[in-house]
Amino acid sequence: MPRSGKKRLFFALWPDDDIRDRVVRATRAEVRGTDGKPTPPENLHMTLNFLGPTPQSLIHSLIERVSALPLAPFELTLEQYGYWQRAGTLWLGPNETPRPLAELVGDIGRISHELGLPRNRRAFIPHMTLARKVGRLAPKEPPRPIRWPVNEFVLAESALGGRHSRYTILEHFD
Ligand code: 2AM
Numbered sequence: 001m002p003r004s005g006k007k008r009l010f011f012a013l014w015p016d017d018d019i020r021d022r023v024v025r026a027t028r029a030e031v032r033g034t035d036g037k038p039t040p041p042e043n044l045h046m047t048l049n050f051l052g053p054t055p056q057s058l059i060h061s062l063i064e065r066v067s068a069l070p071l072a073p074f075e076l077t078l079e080q081y082g083y084w085q086r087a088g089t090l091w092l093g094p095n096e097t098p099r100p101l102a103e104l105v106g107d108i109g110r111i112s113h114e115l116g117l118p119r120n121r122r123a124f125i126p127h128m129t130l131a132r133k134v135g136r137l138a139p140k141e142p143p144r145p146i147r148w149p150v151n152e153f154v155l156a157e158s159a160l161g162g163r164h165s166r167y168t169i170l171e172h173f174d
Pocket of ligand 1: 010089120122129165
């Protein structure tokens with residue numbers, strides 16, 4: 001753990017092997033066609049709420065309260081590319097946010113705020129980062145849609161440094 005006693009945490013949807021393989025196969029050519037830094041397959045995920053540096057003392061209550069949330073299973077259709085110029089982020093996401101997903105993100109946001117963590121300043125845009133530092137982007141044909149049945153989410157820790165972030169899943173919620 002860093003000396004500050006805090007962990008850099010986020011809640012996320014984590015694809016299983018099958019969905020991860022399908023994402024990699026469907027997007028490989030597009031990602032390779034960019035000048036960016038591809039996300040290693042094992043790092044592919046969709047962030048729900050980014051908590052940032054979180055005091056160790058809060059983690060137990062956070063897990064306890066989030067575990068009590070009802071999770072209505074839903075299906076995500078990954079079907080469009082997006083690009084954020086500032087960080088050069090190329091991503092894959094759904095055209096629509098299923099209501100249970102929006103509600104889950106709202107509930108987690110409320111719980112983390114009640115525990116004293118800062119609110120996310122960015123609006124929630126469901127996305128899976130495929131590559132970073134993409135400076136040049138040719139127009140993209142949308143990929144063949146990938147249907148992702150979701151019935152769990154995770155709390156993960158991100159360790160910075162090195163060429164890529166290293167993620168550790170701390171807890172599964174279903
Ligand atoms: P990104 O993929 O769009 O960069 C771990 O770092 C995860 O948290 C990543 O999915 C990252 O999203 C997201 N993340 C990092 N910093 C963030 C911030 N300040 N606000 C929202 N999400 C953030």
